[in-house]
């Protein structure tokens with residue numbers, strides 16, 4: 001592509017994005033397509049000769065966009081919603097233009113140091129003490145995996161057992177398996193009425209494992225679980241873990257972003273005293289996929305687990321030159337911090353905090369509406385922006401309600417099973433979601449629920 005062509009198509013692409021961001025509501029959240037439809041629509045092999053770029057952009061609009069599930073839609077409320085506002089989109093484009101590989105300080109001084117700067121800003125915004133070492137990884141799954149590997153190396157265990165709540169995200173068990181912990185050594189501890197990990201059962205499981213000659217080495221409480229956004233008692237977990245010399249990693253992938261508002265910092269109580277924690281700005285801080293942050297109390301713990309420096313990566317030592325590749329699995333690292341920097345600067349902490357607070361208020365409003373309605377039951381406390389509910393008439397009515405909403409294309413929710421009963425999750429988190437969007441969703445739900 002010549003610079004002139006880049007200008008022409010670049011302006012066209014930016015125009016398309018601007019229109020899309022302005023009219024995202026006009027698109028169905030969920031596409032009406034069958035599996036295999038894109039595979040069938042596209043040629044079976046790649047072109048021998050280059051094609052006209054205008055045609056490629058047209059095909060993007062015709063073939064790709066209509067088959068997309070729109071995560072950037074204000075009524076995307078399935079899983080945990082996320083957002084890609086203009087700031088992040090522009091940052092991604094500029095990062096691609098510079099195209100650095102932030103493996104070594106020398107291979108990208110700017111990307112390396114911007115990562116240090118933005119993660120220190122984020123730490124301060126969250127009310128976390130100085131001294132933590134942060135690194136950006138793609139997802140919380142990868143961040144948690146790194147924490148488990150570091151914990152295993154630090155504790156030097158071979159028959160290590162790891163503990164999390166029954167409501168912990170599957171990435172914890174997966175991370176443990178990938179880190180070499182045997183599946184039968186991952187303990188998923190039962191929860192109390194508020195879906196919080198039970199401390200008596202945690203203590204009992206550790207005691208039993210010690211008696212069996214196993215090596216309890218890591219506990220992973222969650223601040224904002226996926227299924228119900230419950231908050232494990234991190235401080236109590238720490239007290240138990242410390243007695244046994246165990247590593248505590250906290251999964252704040254979803255709940256952590258709320259700490260940029262000091263009103264929500266008490267929900268993170270204890271996290272500052274853990275060994276590591278993960279927070280995902282790509283979930284609820286309005287930063288586009290993918291950007292997960294792993295904070296570790298001591299960077300040497302990660303280095304001990306991951307540093308392996310072949311001759312071709314050796315650079316002159318300088319204590320201010322951080323070589324991120326020594327602290328994690330990937331060698332090549334994208335310039336992710338640019339989109340965090342753009343987002344933090346363009347919004348400022350107060351605006352981000354206000355938006356998150358508003359979304360939590362909106363979730364509480366909706367939950368209250370549901371509580372007042374004869375057909376709805378709210379199934380979990382609403383501390384964050386997740387509302388978990390069901391139809392009062394039971395599983396079948398809940399399933400029918402879910403399917404009717406799904407077919408509508410108006411909103412995307414996600415199904416789950418809680419205490420053996422079908423429930424529906426509605427997670428607010430997209431930057432464009434307004435009270436009007438919630439009113440649309442609430443009307444739709446009442447319409448399909450009857451009563």
Ligand SMILES: Cc1ncc(COP(=O)(O)O)c(C=O)c1O
Nearest residue numbers: 139140141169171224225226253
């Ligand atoms: C609490 C929690 N932890 C971890 C994850 C995994 O996140 P990721 O997709 O970044 O790996 C999720 C995903 O929703 C989550 O809700």
